[in-house]
């Protein structure tokens with residue numbers, strides 16, 4: 616007899632079926648981090664306590680309720696970790712966020728930008744595809760079931776980067792943790808990954824751009840190759856981008872969504888990307904976040920890639936929700952170099 620979920624109203628449904636991936640036209644995005652007071656008075660006054668997960672990536676925060684932050688507090692909420700260090704992922708502990716209701720959750724995340732609508736993932740009944748439920752149990756299976764037999768299930772990526780504007784301050788929260796543990800989420804700093812490279816190699820990368828497509832590994836597994844390619848939404852982004860708030864460069868690679876470097880021959884592109892995809896996984900600048908009841912992870916997709924760690928026992932329930940706001944269109948970190956190189960490709 617299957618057990619009952621803790622949050623039945625958040626079970627994934629898709630009454631309208633799969634829809635084609637939305638191609639969101641370019642728009643001028645608000646970047647709330649630009650307004651933040653560098654001293655972060657609102658979150659510290661509210662009682663924030665911050666501990667680094669590692670010096671380079673990830674922070675744990677206690678003492679603040681996201682649901683009660685003022686607009687100034689929301690401006691400061693993520694900026695703290697992108698301008699003072701190269702850390703850009705925060706695990707907010709002991710949050711009431713999972714229990715504040717759909718409207719409040721939507722309102723808070725929407726503060727950071729218009730919400731992404733997922734074409735295929737289920738959402739709670741009565742809401743819409745801006746809620747993306749990640750659910751595993753004895754009937755639904757888990758990520759291993761979806762992807763079939765593999766030696767490992769690392770799937771490093773940045774979410775939904777195939778439109779001109781890309782995801783920014785993403786919220787991912789837990790409703791139910793697997794009984795025997797596991798199911799962490801891993802993050803890696805694309806800013807630190809860039810900083811680890813030699814000046815000569817950085818010079819080469821600064822001129823390149825990548826082709827991004829919605830026909831990603833995950834979507835192909837969900838809807839099949841034929842449909843994924845037929846409905847694909849595509850764009851290109853610079854391979855090294857400048858963060859819209861801090862101006863710091865990051866290595867904007869995305870192993871499941873961006874698999875071709877513009878202007879290179881296939882072997883050149885494949886081998887260069889193979890190196891970069893291995894490089895970003897380094898333990899030097901990645902971390903794992905362990906989920907606890909009440910944890911909400913917020914991260915900036917322009918500076919971090921992530922991977923699920925589907926190591927929990929078969930049949931156990933793991934229940935999560937993600938919401939993604941769109942931020943700015945990524946700009947090249949070194950425009951002069953980028954434009955000179957692009958000129959050569961465009962002829």
Ligand SMILES: [Fe+2]
Pocket residue numbers: 772773774921
């Ligand atoms: Fe993801």
